[in-house]
Amino acid sequence: MNVTEQQREKWKTTALQRDSDDALSSFRDKFYFPKHGDESALYFCGNSLGLQPKTAETYVREELEDWRDYAVEGHFHSRRPWFSYHQWFAEPLATIVGAKPHEVVPMNTLTVNIHLMMASFYNPTPERYKILIVQKEFPSDRYAVETHLRFRGFEPNDALIEVGPANGEFASPEDIIEALRDHGSSVALVLISGVHFYNGSRADVETITRVGHEVGAIVGFDLAHAVGNVELNLHDWDVDFAVWCSYKYLNSGPGAVGGLFVHERFAEMRSLQRLAGWWGNEESTRFELARNFTPSYGAGGWQLSNAQVLPLAAMRASLEIFVEAGMENIFRKRDALTGFLQEVITDSIGDRDWIRIITPKEPSHRGAQLSVRFDRNGKEIFTALIERGAIVDWRTPDVIRISPAPLYNSFTDVAEFGCRFSDVLAKYS
Numbered sequence: 282m283n284v285t286e287q288q289r290e291k292w293k294t295t296a297l298q299r300d301s302d303d304a305l306s307s308f309r310d311k312f313y314f315p316k317h318g319d320e321s322a323l324y325f326c327g328n329s330l331g332l333q334p335k336t337a338e339t340y341v342r343e344e345l346e347d348w349r350d351y352a353v354e355g356h357f358h359s360r361r362p363w364f365s366y367h368q369w370f371a372e373p374l375a376t377i378v379g380a381k382p383h384e385v386v387p388m389n390t391l392t393v394n395i396h397l398m399m400a401s402f403y404n405p406t407p408e409r410y411k412i413l414i415v416q417k418e419f420p421s422d423r424y425a426v427e428t429h430l431r432f433r434g435f436e437p438n439d440a441l442i443e444v445g446p447a448n449g450e451f452a453s454p455e456d457i458i459e460a461l462r463d464h465g466s467s468v469a470l471v472l473i474s475g476v477h478f479y480n481g482s483r484a485d486v487e488t489i490t491r492v493g494h495e496v497g498a499i500v501g502f503d504l505a506h507a508v509g510n511v512e513l514n515l516h517d518w519d520v521d522f523a524v525w526c527s528y529k530y531l532n533s534g535p536g537a538v539g540g541l542f543v544h545e546r547f548a549e550m551r552s553l554q555r556l557a558g559w560w561g562n563e564e565s566t567r568f569e570l571a572r573n574f575t576p577s578y579g580a581g582g583w584q585l586s587n588a589q590v591l592p593l594a595a596m597r598a599s600l601e602i603f604v605e606a607g608m609e610n611i612f613r614k615r616d617a618l619t620g621f622l623q624e625v626i627t628d629s630i631g632d633r634d635w636i637r638i639i640t641p642k643e644p645s646h647r648g649a650q651l652s653v654r655f656d657r658n659g660k661e662i663f664t665a666l667i668e669r670g671a672i673v674d675w676r677t678p679d680v681i682r683i684s685p686a687p688l689y690n691s692f693t694d695v696a697e698f699g700c701r702f703s704d705v706l707a708k709y710s
């Protein structure tokens with residue numbers, strides 16, 4: 282059955298009320314929305330590429346100006362000296378991932394950081410050499426893990442445990458814990474996504490870490506879809522390491538600089554092997570022609586190269602907005618907004634049993650993303666949404682992902698999405 286006119290009016294009235302009660306409603310104006318014809322598009326792809334903060338251009342331009350005006354002197358004498366440029370990011374990133382400032386550092390890109398962490402934290406022995414991931418993991422993570430297994434002389438067929446139900450679907454939190462207990466003493470390392478990119482389910486980071494440690498494994502997380510999206514407390518949860526990219530919920534632009542967390546207990550463990558570079562050396566001796574690498578204290582000791590100032594300038598613009606908004610406010614709005622989207626989508630689907638939301642319904646088991654699976658006509662429906670200016674994304678073979686970002690999406694956006702989605706669905710019974 283199709284959505285009635287009264288239903289649409291109800292969505293819109295509810296949305297107006299909730300927008301006027303929303304503590305973050307003004308933050309929307311801090312971002313540029315893409316255009317659809319003469320109007321702003323309805324943007325729900327913050328899980329893939331966050332919108333541009335309006336201040337990003339100024340921040341990047343200022344670094345270009347300082348490069349123009351100071352050249353090499355800019356390392357120490359520009360407005361925000363490049364020598365210490367990365368240091369500003371420690372506080373805001375630590376707040377976002379629940380860490381101490383010396384446990385985090387912005388650098389490289391996500392997949393590079395997975396490799397660096399694997400080099401340090403995957404230390405197989407003949408008895409304990411397996412790596413545990415979930416089935417249907419993001420390809421880059423699986424490639425990274427498989428290549429490290431081969432580097433160390435293992436075959437993924439034997440050494441890679443891909444957790445999930447026998448029907449090939451997504452692993453539940455219980456599946457992961459059970460697999461950890463089953464494989465226990467053979468598992469060297471666990472690498473799990475904080476929020477799964479496809480079905481949007483949130484991992485129980487704390488429990489996975491605890492059980493992983495109980496069986497003697499190192500436990501790391503890929504926070505690509507979790508950072509800036511869900512509650513994280515990496516230090517207190519005792520996570521060994523984590524990596525992320527910053528162009529999704531962190532709104533730092535295409536190819537943005539990624540990030541890394543290494544727990545404090547490794548901060549001074551100089552015996553840990555690593556792939557080193559000069560920027561990871563202690564600052565006091567970094568410029569000496571020392572023959573021995575002395576890592577800096579904490580995550581900074583994994584840095585390879587001097588800071589990528591131009592892309593970091595865009596990230597700075599974004600992180601200032603996170604600091605101003607406050608994570609508590611962001612999370613509260615996320616649950617309200619995603620809950621409203623769930624209602625609107627469920628109403629729109631009506632009795633079409635070939636369409637369903639596959640993201641967990643419980644807010645603590647998901648973030649801002651809802652994944653909707655179509656047994657048929659999915660791609661066509663996706664295309665029709667794009668044509669109507671509702672920007673969502675398509676994941677083969679059968680899912681549309683829709684992510685309302687609490688910093689810039691409104692309840693009215695969600696109501697409007699419902700209207701366009703219902704228009705598209707009207708021709709399918």
Ligand SMILES: *Cc1c(COP(=O)(O)O)cnc(C)c1O
Nearest residue numbers: 390391392419421478505506526
């Ligand atoms: C987005 C994403 C990536 C992307 O990796 P890059 O190195 O930033 O290109 C990798 N893994 C996961 C799980 C992702 O969601």
